[in-house]
Amino acid sequence: MSDELSSPGYDVPPEMQSHVTITRLDKIYNWSRRNSLWPMMFGLACCAIEMICTAASRYDFSRFGMEVMRPSPRQSDVMIVSGTVTKKMVPQIVRLYNQMPEPKYVIAMGACASGGGPFKEGYNVVSGVDKFVPVDVYIPGCPPTPQALLHGLITLQKKIDRESLSGVRWYQKAPIEPIPVPVLGPDLMDPRRYDQIFEYTHAPASPQPEGSAETPA
Numbered sequence: 001m002s003d004e005l006s007s008p009g010y011d012v013p014p015e016m017q018s019h020v021t022i023t024r025l026d027k028i029y030n031w032s033r034r035n036s037l038w039p040m041m042f043g044l045a046c047c048a049i050e051m052i053c054t055a056a057s058r059y060d061f062s063r064f065g066m067e068v069m070r071p072s073p074r075q076s077d078v079m080i081v082s083g084t085v086t087k088k089m090v091p092q093i094v095r096l097y098n099q100m101p102e103p104k105y106v107i108a109m110g111a112c113a114s115g116g117g118p119f120k121e122g123y124n125v126v127s128g129v130d131k132f133v134p135v136d137v138y139i140p141g142c143p144p145t146p147q148a149l150l151h152g153l154i155t156l157q158k159k160i161d162r163e164s165l166s167g168v169r170w171y172q173k174a175p176i177e178p179i180p181v182p183v184l185g186p187d188l189m190d191p192r193r194y195d196q197i198f199e200y201t202h203a204p205a206s207p208q209p210e211g212s213a214e215t216p217a
């Protein structure tokens with residue numbers, strides 16, 4: 001049995017140590033998941049080239065248990081969002097995420113997926129995929145190197161090590177929130193709310209209560 005699995009505090013007789021280990025359910029559950037993360041095979045833009053390099057022979061993320069990239073979301077448990085997230089692609093990305101079985105994780109690879117990157121506030125790009133799917137690990141860079149992606153994947157493994165069966169989100173009965181479909185236009189303001197924003201910004205200032213202090217110049 002692997003030393004990684006043993007929980008401290010339990011003495012196993014020396015003659016049994018190569019056959020028996022005592023551990024916690026959380027620990028064996030996390031250990032099995034963290035060592036068999038299968039990323040989904042899809043890419044969005046230039047960052048995807050670095051992701052492909054990370055899977056190829058020089059960096060070879062199979063060494064960390066990301067054995068095969070799966071072409072079907074139904075066989076994947078990690079979504080690596082590698083590239084610019086356009087408003088046109090968001091519904092497809094969310095659909096792929098919804099088709100993945102739980103437990104599932106998301107990595108935002110690069111500046112674009114994390115916050116819009118060089119295209120932030122472009123009319124057709126969202127300021128981060130985390131507004132639409134829950135992100136577990138963010139990887140900075142434009143593009144991040146294969147080493148940075150490997151670091152992100154190892155960070156995800158460390159995060160899984162700290163999870164508990166009683167706290168993970170897929171066993172909670174949380175209501176499913178509808179995902180807002182983005183529309184073309186500036187990203188800081190939703191064009192569907194322009195009328196509301198106009199009314200708010202053009203409303204007369206409310207009168208100051210009597211005796212209130214003047215705002216210093």
Ligand code: SF4
Pocket residue numbers: 045046047048082083084109110111112113117118141142143144
């Ligand atoms: S972060 Fe840079 S390299 Fe990655 S998709 Fe955006 S522009 Fe391309």
